[in-house]
Amino acid sequence: xxxxxxxxxxxxxxxxxxxxxxxxxxxxxxxxxxxxxxxxxxxxxxxxxxxxxxxxxxxxxxxxxxxxxxxxxxxxxxxxxxxxxxxxxxxxxxxxxxxxxxxxxxxxxxxxxxxxxxxxxxxxxxxxxxxxxxxxxxxxxxxxxxxxxxxxxxxxxxxxxxxxxxxxxxxxxxxxxxxxxxxxxxxxxxxxxxxxxxxxxxxxxxxxxxxxxxxxxxxxxxxxxxxxxxxxxxxxxxxxxxxxxxxxxxxxxxxxxxxxxxxxxxxxxxxxxxxxxxxxxxxxxxxxxxxxxxxxxxxxxxxxxxxx
Amino acid sequence: xxxxxxxxxxxxxxxxxxxxxxxxxxxxxxxxxxxxxxxxxxxxxxxxxxxxxxxxxxxxxxxxxxxxxxxxxxxxxxxxxxxxxxxxxxxxxxxxxxxxxxxxxxxxxxxxxxxxxxxxxxxxxxxxxxxxxxxxxxxxxxxxxxxxxxxxxxxxx
Ligand code: SF4
Numbered sequence: 001x002x003x004x005x006x007x008x009x010x011x012x013x014x015x016x017x018x019x020x021x022x023x024x025x026x027x028x029x030x031x032x033x034x035x036x037x038x039x040x041x042x043x044x045x046x047x048x049x050x051x052x053x054x055x056x057x058x059x060x061x062x063x064x065x066x067x068x069x070x071x072x073x074x075x076x077x078x079x080x081x082x083x084x085x086x087x088x089x090x091x092x093x094x095x096x097x098x099x100x101x102x103x104x105x106x107x108x109x110x111x112x113x114x115x116x117x118x119x120x121x122x123x124x125x126x127x128x129x130x131x132x133x134x135x136x137x138x139x140x141x142x143x144x145x146x147x148x149x150x151x152x153x154x155x156x157x158x159x160x161x162x163x164x165x166x167x168x169x170x171x172x173x174x175x176x177x178x179x180x181x182x183x184x185x186x187x188x189x190x191x192x193x194x195x196x197x198x199x200x201x202x203x204x205x206x207x208x209x210x211x212x213x214x215x216x217x218x219x220x221x222x223x224x225x226x227x228x229x230x231x232x233x234x235x236x237x238x239x240x241x242x243x244x245x246x247x248x249x250x251x252x253x254x255x256x257x258x259x260x261x262x263x264x265x266x267x268x269x270x271x272x273x274x275x276x277x278x279x280x281x282x283x284x285x286x287x288x289x290x291x292x293x294x295x296x297x298x299x300x301x302x303x304x305x306x307x308x
Numbered sequence: 309x310x311x312x313x314x315x316x317x318x319x320x321x322x323x324x325x326x327x328x329x330x331x332x333x334x335x336x337x338x339x340x341x342x343x344x345x346x347x348x349x350x351x352x353x354x355x356x357x358x359x360x361x362x363x364x365x366x367x368x369x370x371x372x373x374x375x376x377x378x379x380x381x382x383x384x385x386x387x388x389x390x391x392x393x394x395x396x397x398x399x400x401x402x403x404x405x406x407x408x409x410x411x412x413x414x415x416x417x418x419x420x421x422x423x424x425x426x427x428x429x430x431x432x433x434x435x436x437x438x439x440x441x442x443x444x445x446x447x448x449x450x451x452x453x454x455x456x457x458x459x460x461x462x463x464x465x
Contacts, residue, residue, distance in 0.1 A: 031350070038345035046320075047353055053317040054364075059388035061361065129359075208358030220361045220388040 009097055010087075019086045023232025024048040026239065026266050033270040048232075055225035063218050065126030074124065075219070075226035078117040082233035085110030089240045090165050091258045101163040104156055107241055108149055114234055115141045115196065121227065122215025133214025136205040136281050137198065143288035144195035144202070150296035151189035154181060155245045157303040164241075168248050181306055185299045186246045190268050192292055193238045195284060197231070199269060201276035202284045239265040315451035318364070318390070319444045321353040325363035325387070329380050329416065330406075331370020335397035335430040339367055342433040349437060352444070360386045365443060367436075368416045371399040371406045377419055384420045390450065392443050395422045396436055398429045405429075 009015055027048045035042025062068050085107050087097045096103060115137065122134030156162050158178050159170035171178060195202040206214035216227060243261035253260065279287070328336050343349055343356050357363050360383045372380060384393070395416045398404035403414045416422055423446060426439035 035345075035348070035350060040345045040348040041351055042348075043350050043353060050317040050353065051321045053313060054321045057314050057317070058364075058390075061386075061388050213357070213359040213362065216362075217359045218361055224362060 014091070014094065014097070015087060016083050019083050019233050019236050020229050022262075023229065023236045024052065026235055026262065027232050029263055029266050030235075030270045030273070033267060034274050037271070037274040052225050052229065055228070056222045058221040060221040060223070063126055066218060067124040067126070070120065070124035071218075071223065074117055074121045075223045075230070078114050078121065078230040079226050079233060081110050081114045081117060082230045082237060085114075085237045086233065086240065088164075089237065089244060090168070091240055091244065091255075095165060099163065099165055101161065101166075104152065104162050104164050104167070107164070107237065108152065111196070111234060111237060111241075112141075112145060114230060115145075117230075118198075118215055118227075121219075122217075125215070125218035127218045129212045129217040130215050132211050133205050133217070136211075137215060139281060140195060140198070140202065140205055140284055143285040144192045144292075147188055147288060147292035147296040148192040148196055150293070150300055151185040151192065152241065152245060154185040154296070154299045154303045157300060158182075158307055160307070164244055168244060171245070172248055178306060181299060181302045182246055184295065184302070186242070188292055188296045188299060189242055189246070190265070191272075192288070192296075193242065193265075194269050194272050195288065195292075197234060197238060197269075200273045201279045203278055204281040204284055207278060235266070235269075236262070239269075311452060315448045318451045319448040322364050322440065322444060322447070323355050323357045323362055324365045324367050324440070325357055325360045325383075326367045327360075327369070327380065327383055329368060329370045329376045329400075330373035330412070331397060331399045332405075335369035335399070338430045338433055339369065339396060339436060342436045347433055347437060349440075352437075352441065354440065360384075361388065363387055364391060364447070365440065366391065366393045366420075367396055367440075368393060368400050368420075368422075369396045371403045371409075372413045372416055372419050374411045374413060377413060380416075380419055390447070392423045392447060393420055394424045394426060394436075394439050394443055396426045396428075396431060396439070398427055401425050401427055 011017060028043065028045050031047070032042045062071055088103045088107050090096045090099065119134045119138050119141070122130035122137065155167050155171055158181065159167040161167055161170070171182070198205050206216065216224060219227060239262040242265050243258065247261040247264060326336070326339055343354070360366070366384060366387060368380070393416065395401055399406060400416045403412050406412045407414070413419065424439045424442045426435055428435055
């Protein structure tokens with residue numbers, strides 16, 4: 001029975017099925033907000049699911065120049081990494097599958113892993129566009145990983161712990177005292193999450209007007225579907241992490257609170273996406289090193305001072 | 309049941325790629341106008357994709373010149389099955405004003421199979437949307453019919 005319960009946790013809740021469906025729901029929220037900001041009606045709620053089903057039924061092409069093993073294996077691994085990260089997040093009153101002191105680092109590690117896998121995905125597709133996209137993805141990864149991790153570690157410093165559930169409790173107890181530092185860290189982490197997920201304005205690695213589709217150029221059918229699902233799952237993990245550390249509505253509202261805080265995070269990301277145009281790759285790295293990293297370091301220094 | 313869902317998903321999520329095989333660019337500007345927020349084609353699930361590998365529908369504008377023939381064929385073969393082609397503009401239908409030029413092969417259907425023709429020089433965005441909507445019905449029918457539509461399976465492109 002134990003085995004079955006574990007399998008259920010891995011595959012259904014809070015594992016694969018839940019993360020993927022919630023990710024597709026957040027994609028719809030994102031696209032709808034984007035459409036409303038452009039005065040459009042936008043897609044119906046089932047659009048992301050239909051997109052995914054369609055991709056799974058398309059022809060599966062392996063280009064001659066691609067490495068067939070990596071071409072098949074990497075998209076699945078990418079999705080697996082992102083979904084595994086979610087298993088370590090407590091949410092909506094549930095504790096995570098395997099809570100231990102230091103699970104924050106594990107979640108951040110799996111997020112990093114899926115960005116690195118995106119690099120390999122482009123590299124082994126055998127297309128020059130894929131390789132240029134991969135190199136850009138790595139360049140951006142070096143720039144945005146630092147502020148993201150620093151701003152996520154600010155609450156950890158405030159709470160004096162690396163366990164997400166402990167941070168949540170301490171943050172809720174000292175809400176007003178920690179508020180200025182938390183707001184700064186929240187702003188930095190939202191911006192760098194946008195950069196990390198390669199969304200507009202930081203989507204130079206996937207710039208469709210310059211390099212076709214970056215790392216994803218050669219992928220068709222179900223491989224593309226896996227990569228897209230992995231991106232959605234990364235969005236869920238990123239939004240879930242931020243909502244756990246900064247917006248713990250689920251302390252009062254339970255499951256609903258978790259959904260609300262994730263939607264709030266995605267709302268912030270969509271507003272960013274709708275109001276800016278794409279930056280060039282040198283500008284994105286410059287923004288990170290010039291503004292985001294100093295501010296995240298400032299946040300950490302303030303956190304040390306506030307904690308006393 | 310499953311077939312119905314697949315057919316619906318084909319119909320509801322057409323991703324288009326856009327290719328100009330030698331036209332005067334006015335048709336391309338109209339195609340670009342079609343995907344602006346004013347017409348909101350995302351209602352129909354239409355998204356413009358950069359890579360032909362991701363696309364279901366190829367929107368072709370312009371006559372096919374001798375030089376671009378190879379490229380057009382290559383892009384067509386790069387698309388995964390099932391794939392559909394919409395020819396937009398008089399040039400893409402027959403060669404239009406360029407008909408009979410020494411370097412022009414004629415319409416797009418001289419090189420690749422075309423499913424829907426949208427006449428006009430250039431056609432308005434609403435005409436292009438109507439053309440794509442026609443293809444959507446065809447996609448759904450093909451997905452429901454037994455033999456389906458695997459025109460040819462091309463590997464290694
Ligand atoms: S149909 Fe008319 S507008 Fe379109 S490419 Fe030909 S000449 Fe230009």
